[in-house]
Amino acid sequence: MKIFPVIMAGGSGTRFWPLSRRARPKQFLALAGDQPLLAATVRRLPPLARAADTYVVCGPAHAVAAKKLLKELPARNFIVEPCARNTAPCVGLAALHVAARQKQGLVAMLPSDHHIARPEAFREAIAGAARLAALGHIVTIGIRPHAPETGYGYLKVGAKLPGKAKGRNHAHKVERFVEKPDVVTAARYLADGHYLWNSGIFVFRADVILDEIRRAMPVLGEQLDAIQQSLGTPGYKKTLARVFPDCPSISIDYGVMEKSQKIVVVPADFGWSDVGSFAALPEVRQTDHLGNVAEGDALVIDGHDNVVIATRTRPVAVVGLDGVVVIDAGDAILVCRKDRAQDVRKAVDELARRGRDEVL
């Protein structure tokens, strides 16, 4: 069964500043392991999928860097969005490219900036999802929660799909999508047992998703039709540049999935983390016996549960503090309370206001 992975690498967050920059967003950082998250995302795919069938969607600012990082992929497999329009247009555009190769091609949409600790379990889950997708389902991967996470969206699982039971990973209808909950609600979800983390990973047939987009978002459907007609012709790039910026900037979850009757969920457990902020690094990097991440020329004295990332040559000494993030990116330094790691953007906003583009 041929699978076409499509890796969404258009993100441009600020939560990893000063490691991340406009020119080097999160997916280009080696936050977990020793290679950039984007490269790890591509390299955990074989033998599930071939490089020749693997696509990367990104913005024009990062296309050169992505191609340089991922030399194993054919240049034509980099789909460059003229501008960021959230995930619904991104998924539609990717589906057009796959459909041009194989009308009912099986697409696995994958975020480029997550960490997966157990790649083999991941590939098994995708393969299982692909078998369901071949039948016409839109399959999302739900992660079994092990903590009352407030940083993730949740899926409430509904009735089992009819058919042969396949152990714990049997597919279910999705009863509903749930936004990031508060901690009390998250604890309730964890105890309830019917809620899964929304991994943002979807598997579907190209023709099925394009039909669902046309049904749920008719304007986007027409825009995609216009692009489809130019695909493979010299006019493609011009058409894309004309049509794409007008597409509605909506997520595929909100625009299509939450309204679709075809959506099903497969529970899985492959050591997934979305690496949402510096506060998540202890989940995906080595810690000392006091829970400190201390990398490069870092020195933690009388402190626990800190995240300290230094350069290789400049010592960063942290004394008498717990639960802080200290990042020396060479040309900019961040010190932040770990439970305020999402507020790093405020520093970025302030530096932008001051016109400090050289460090953004």
Next chain:
Amino acid sequence: MKIFPVIMAGGSGTRFWPLSRRARPKQFLALAGDQPLLAATVRRLPPLARAADTYVVCGPAHAVAAKKLLKELPARNFIVEPCARNTAPCVGLAALHVAARQKQGLVAMLPSDHHIARPEAFREAIAGAARLAALGHIVTIGIRPHAPETGYGYLKVGAKLPGKAKGRNHAHKVERFVEKPDVVTAARYLADGHYLWNSGIFVFRADVILDEIRRAMPVLGEQLDAIQQSLGTPGYKKTLARVFPDCPSISIDYGVMEKSQKIVVVPADFGWSDVGSFAALPEVRQTDHLGNVAEGDALVIDGHDNVVIATRTRPVAVVGLDGVVVIDAGDAILVCRKDRAQDVRKAVDELARRGRDEVL
């Protein structure tokens, strides 16, 4: 009345690392105001004393830097100790130099690394102390406390000296010297009204202090006699190098002052701070309305009572933290809880253990 100020610049602390280094100790840092503390100490003296009469005592490692910093002083006024032996030998050696110029010369011993907000009040206090010292007293300056400081030694004032009352600054006997107290004791001292901060500033006649040293520390007295005989001869340097390292390493407070019957205290209030650690910087530097010291390319977001010192060009963003010290010294970075600022030495010790001499 001629006064010979002697500035003790032999200190080599670690509490201002990474701003301070072995080659650039605290007194060479512009911690308060825009010139190094040592330079400010010298330059607040006129018209109380002339540059030609002002001495600096320092170690061999810092003599070149001190001379370069203080071009207004004659080269012969730099007294170089072969090695650090605390303040008793330092005071004795300086008294020898002054006595060689004027047997009953009035010496004002001044720490080189304190801040004084009101120099005119300071000069008045020293002039008043010198008038008492001329009569044979050893005069210490006691600072009226305005907070229950645990970082300072205290003096308990005793009976008033007989003679004309001169307002609040009338001299008293010193009932006793008190080590740094705990916070409860410090609060009691503050409420009591009879305790003053020990500024470490002493004024005395050269002949009087030498007699008192001979009485209280006879071994040191003999060592000073040996040095005195060589003073002004070609053999001075050799004699000093031979004798001085054997001198007892004891503070003048402990070795002489606490045992002397001649000691008196003059209360004063001239905006004194010993700038004991990074935690003291808000007393001596500009703060924003939330109590933050933010210098250089520093950015404090949602935080109060922080001390953030950045370079001019590298942004340091502090987010969601209160009461922390963040220092970017260019080649080393410190992040420390402000109430643990004295533990900066632990970082220095650990870097020394790792052989990181290039940043020490």
